[in-house]
Amino acid sequence: MPSITVLSGGMGGAKFLQGLLHGLRSGQLPYPADTRITVIANTADDLWIHGLKVSPDLDTVMYTLGDGIDPGRGWGRRNETWSVKEELATYGVEPTWFGLGDRDIATHLVRTQMLEAGYPLSAVTEALCRRWLAPVFEDTVRLLPMTDDRVETHVAIPDAESPSGKRVVHFQEYWVRLRAEVPAEQVVFVGLEASTPAPGVVEALTDTDLVVLPPSNPVVSVGTILGVPGVREALLDTEAPVVGLSPIVGDAHVRGMAEQMLTSIGVEVSAAGVALHYGHRAKGGVLDGWLVDERDAHHLSRIQESGIKTAAVPLMMTDHDTTAAMAAAAIDLAT
Amino acid sequence: MPSITVLSGGMGGAKFLQGLLHGLRSGQLPYPADTRITVIANTADDLWIHGLKVSPDLDTVMYTLGDGIDPGRGWGRRNETWSVKEELATYGVEPTWFGLGDRDIATHLVRTQMLEAGYPLSAVTEALCRRWLAPVFEDTVRLLPMTDDRVETHVAIPDAESPSGKRVVHFQEYWVRLRAEVPAEQVVFVGLEASTPAPGVVEALTDTDLVVLPPSNPVVSVGTILGVPGVREALLDTEAPVVGLSPIVGDAHVRGMAEQMLTSIGVEVSAAGVALHYGHRAKGGVLDGWLVDERDAHHLSRIQESGIKTAAVPLMMTDHDTTAAMAAAAIDLAT
Numbered sequence: 044m045p046s047i048t049v050l051s052g053g054m055g056g057a058k059f060l061q062g063l064l065h066g067l068r069s070g071q072l073p074y075p076a077d078t079r080i081t082v083i084a085n086t087a088d089d090l091w092i093h094g095l096k097v098s099p100d101l102d103t104v105m106y107t108l109g110d111g112i113d114p115g116r117g118w119g120r121r122n123e124t125w126s127v128k129e130e131l132a133t134y135g136v137e138p139t140w141f142g143l144g145d146r147d148i149a150t151h152l153v154r155t156q157m158l159e160a161g162y163p164l165s166a167v168t169e170a171l172c173r174r175w176l177a178p179v180f181e182d183t184v185r186l187l188p189m190t191d192d193r194v195e196t197h198v199a200i201p202d203a204e205s206p207s208g209k210r211v212v213h214f215q216e217y218w219v220r221l222r223a224e225v226p227a228e229q230v231v232f233v234g235l236e237a238s239t240p241a242p243g244v245v246e247a248l249t250d251t252d253l254v255v256l257p258p259s260n261p262v263v264s265v266g267t268i269l270g271v272p273g274v275r276e277a278l279l280d281t282e283a284p285v286v287g288l289s290p291i292v293g294d295a296h297v298r299g300m301a302e303q304m305l306t307s308i309g310v311e312v313s314a315a316g317v318a319l320h321y322g323h324r325a326k327g328g329v330l331d332g333w334l335v336d337e338r339d340a341h342h343l344s345r346i347q348e349s350g351i352k353t354a355a356v357p358l359m360m361t362d363h364d365t366t367a368a369m370a371a372a373a374i375d376l377a378t
Numbered sequence: 379m380p381s382i383t384v385l386s387g388g389m390g391g392a393k394f395l396q397g398l399l400h401g402l403r404s405g406q407l408p409y410p411a412d413t414r415i416t417v418i419a420n421t422a423d424d425l426w427i428h429g430l431k432v433s434p435d436l437d438t439v440m441y442t443l444g445d446g447i448d449p450g451r452g453w454g455r456r457n458e459t460w461s462v463k464e465e466l467a468t469y470g471v472e473p474t475w476f477g478l479g480d481r482d483i484a485t486h487l488v489r490t491q492m493l494e495a496g497y498p499l500s501a502v503t504e505a506l507c508r509r510w511l512a513p514v515f516e517d518t519v520r521l522l523p524m525t526d527d528r529v530e531t532h533v534a535i536p537d538a539e540s541p542s543g544k545r546v547v548h549f550q551e552y553w554v555r556l557r558a559e560v561p562a563e564q565v566v567f568v569g570l571e572a573s574t575p576a577p578g579v580v581e582a583l584t585d586t587d588l589v590v591l592p593p594s595n596p597v598v599s600v601g602t603i604l605g606v607p608g609v610r611e612a613l614l615d616t617e618a619p620v621v622g623l624s625p626i627v628g629d630a631h632v633r634g635m636a637e638q639m640l641t642s643i644g645v646e647v648s649a650a651g652v653a654l655h656y657g658h659r660a661k662g663g664v665l666d667g668w669l670v671d672e673r674d675a676h677h678l679s680r681i682q683e684s685g686i687k688t689a690a691v692p693l694m695m696t697d698h699d700t701t702a703a704m705a706a707a708a709i710d711l712a713t
Contacts, residue, residue, distance in 0.1 A: 093487045093488075093491060094487055094490050094491035094494060095487070123461070124459045124461045124480060126458070126459045126461070126479075126480035126481045126484070127462070127480050127481070127483055127484045127487070129481075129484075130480075130481050130484030130485070131484050131487065131488070133509065134484065134485075134488055134506075134509055135509075136488055144461075145459060145461035145462050145465075145480040145483075146461045146462070146464075146465045148462055148480075148483070149461070149462045149464075149465030149466050149469065150465070150469075152428045152429055152430070152462070152466065153428075153466070153469055153471055155429050156428060156429035159429060171469075174468065174469055174470075
């Protein structure tokens, strides 16, 4: 059975996966309906909060594919209640800026208790997916954390009141509380260099027919997955083509805060900037192909010059059919 | 300022405390309205569940006095939601028989996180009471756990499928799942002998004007508090009178499962049986006085013969005034 491996952040990756799965099941793609899909999800924006281990990207993928996501917010559970959050605020417990819904908390309780009993995050994820993915996809879709090790993204922001002039906050605080509205002077991936790929991750990259980088954040989502020692090497080794879709359209991110993150690492905020940052596989990079939006067609020649195959197509994930067409274009570019 | 110390289990103790506080504030008792009340609560039916530390008796007292209790159930929070419970059941997580409401879970999250950060249960309880008791009673009512150590009540029940013919379950499983409908062959207080009184407990017994044993379970509520090494000694030493109210009325418990528990330790299920089990202080027991219900007036002579002062009054806590009258009768008996 053919297989496709997808490196995913949260919302962008989850939405792409929905379109990919829709495309496979509706016959819009040159792969069979029961193609094996392995999702390697970013865990670098995980956090411990109120004593609970929260894995936002794993949960967004799991809830989205398992039809439990709140479609309006794009994260957390549908038909959510907020009693725990209200009570914690009444107790005066900080932080109040990270809202955990009641249904969502059940997931975190199961995860936390399993972790504390000694199970690795990958085993916990597999257990949770027995509820969310197995009933929908049987055993054709697997969700793997990029690593079982604790990795946390922290962001240095300007702080006039601090002697150093800056302050370091957890990525979630930068994103959720500060809405990425202050400059990210530096992004630090605590624990990333010492981490190892979770079981199955390297195999899913080397023993597959296609690797896709969906339009996720190139720094704090796909970038952290690539930062797990062994992942980049697996992508260099694999015989499968590696193709990505630009999260930057018209020199701005479609959603999220890729602009702030790219700026913080000195990468040009454009479809070409990201492509050249990832780099061509023949030159030690990770890409064989890179799909850009029609509006970015003027970047095609620069990308091609680096050796990366490229094409310009509509890249807005407005519905499942449109997203499936993006997946088809990515597959087309890879073959 | 005079002070009264109350040894409390869950519902029975909480209800008595409501009446006592009502009596003080309405001038029905020969103590000033701002009499200091210290509640020493049983923690032997605490449990860890879904990774959370739950202290049922502390919470029942706290929620009841802080006007957060669900009056219908008599435990847990008013306006409760049950999303987490639903979700845990959908995940197939055991046990499903112990229902934690969402609002209640916020309390357990705060408690668990503080315990895991190294705070003792007494400090956690004080922190939680800043929300529940301080706004209502300022600093006149204090709630102390009997101990900061882990103590758990387990119950041996008959089990035909077990080679030994019995099985040991946590007290909460006996009470909540099995509804105390099977005989309790033995009650085991794990950790009780090695426990020490929480800070303030001994002082609250020795440096007070009155000690009251409300109509709580004499085995698994008041009995466990008395079982903390040092507590019984403090009651023998104190100059304050110690007076109790019978939880057995008409040879049956008013609520709960005192009958099963008394039977398991071989104590006669009657107002006199419990009085003689507690014993007269002059003979190494804990009681100076013992209040029984009118229906149990035929027991008075047996109780008096043991040296314990006694009287028969209405002992049903039907409303705050009635309960305040019970408190008045207890005070009257003690003086």
